Amino acid sequence: MKRLYPDTSSYMNGYLDTEDGYSLYYEQSGAPDGIPVLYLHGGPGAGLSPNYKSFFDANRYRIIAFEQRGCGRSQPFGSLTNNTTAHSLEDIQRLRQHLGIEQWVLFGGSWGATLALLSAIQHPHTVRGMVLRGVFLGRQEDREWFLGPNGGAAHMFPEYYRQFIQGIDSPSVDSICQHYHNAFRQKCELSRVAALKRWYLWEERLSRLVLPPGTGEFTAHYPVPLMTSLAKLECHYLINRCFIENNYILDNIHRIATIPATVIHGRYDMICKLEGADTLVRGWPAAQLQIVADCGHSTSEPGIAHALCRATRDMARFIEENST
Incomplete structure (x- = not known):
């Protein structure tokens, strides 16, 4: 069995300008009429990894990704001005509206998982499902x-x-x-x-x-x-x-209680606490936690990569079976 789905070439990329001077790089690949999924990279500041598209079946997903303020190909590079969580959340909605998407799947790891959770809490009606990895809740x-x-x-x-x-x-x-x-x-x-x-x-x-x-x-x-x-x-x-209140995500998890989600976490993750993922899912009826043995934090570990591929496949099946 192949570890990841074959990579696909982008069929569209560009820059999305903000009102406060940023130009955000974004790209799309996969099926233009597929299930929209937004890939949120970690860090903050990591940018898009070369193989991020390979976690998705390109025949079923319209894969969307952007590089957050200050990193990757977005400009100005390295800037901290107007670079907060609130600005990133605004950018996510700006991109969704720019692309004419009503609902999408949110896929994020580490800081990307934080942004996915916060975005879903703010705009639950825009989210069809979530796949999260190495959850970081932003608590003290x-x-x-x-x-x-x-x-x-x-x-x-x-x-x-x-x-x-x-x-x-x-x-x-x-x-x-x-x-x-x-x-x-x-x-x-x-x-x-x-x-x-x-x-x-x-x-x-x-x-x-x-x-x-x-x-x-x-x-x-x-x-x-x-x-x-x-x-x-x-x-x-x-x-x-x-840039968030200490327990904000857990205090507001009820807002996304019915959104289906898979949360994947390496048992030996030294960057993000496994306890955080466990606490999150125990308060989230529609979510399931998959603890991956013999793995840490990175998507480059085969166990994590396999679990993510299975999760996106299962999410696609669930959405297809429940579409009206």
Whole structure:
């Protein structure tokens, strides 16, 4: 059995301008008359991965994706101005209206799952179903898990954590974010790039249960634009507590109680707490949780990739069988 659906070429791409100076890159592929699905990438700041389309059957889905403010091919690159969760949610609706779509499936992982949940809570009538992976709820405890000295990641990777917090007195989530926020604005390019790389490597080392040879090493070469957007935007959002109230998603889960969803989470996810996905689904009658053994956070792990392909296939069948 093939691990992923065959990739498909985009049949349409372009830029969507916002009223506050951003130009957002978007693309479509698959079947023009298929089930619309919006792919929401993670980060914030990760941009679109080369193989994101391969989680969908191109004969059944109209696959839509865009690169969020400040990253990828969207312009201005790396900008933090007017770059908040509320702006991203507005962009999602702006794109839906631009493409003339009434309802779509939301597919998101990590920060993409956060945006998918928030968008569905705000506009439940626009969502036919959801496929989520590595759920991040944006709570203080989720920030602590990823960055805090007493978080799960710090306890599992103590030697890497020491490198990550080097030079930070009395590390806490807020002091770490402030330290890196300042470091990313240094005039010295060498110091700035070194700080970007430390942040990027912290996440890279946590992302998979087993890293491929050569990855996760400080001597490895990583694209500076990707490190820049991921590190700057993640830090920007985390220092601002993701621009949402602490328990907002769980407090409003009743608004999407009837939307069918599959939530996929690696048992050994060190970036996003499995407890968050479990708590979410226990309060969401129409959702099911699939815990993937021997996997962490990344879609590059075969178990996660297989589960996502099955979930999009099953979602398509459900929608086709229940269409009027």
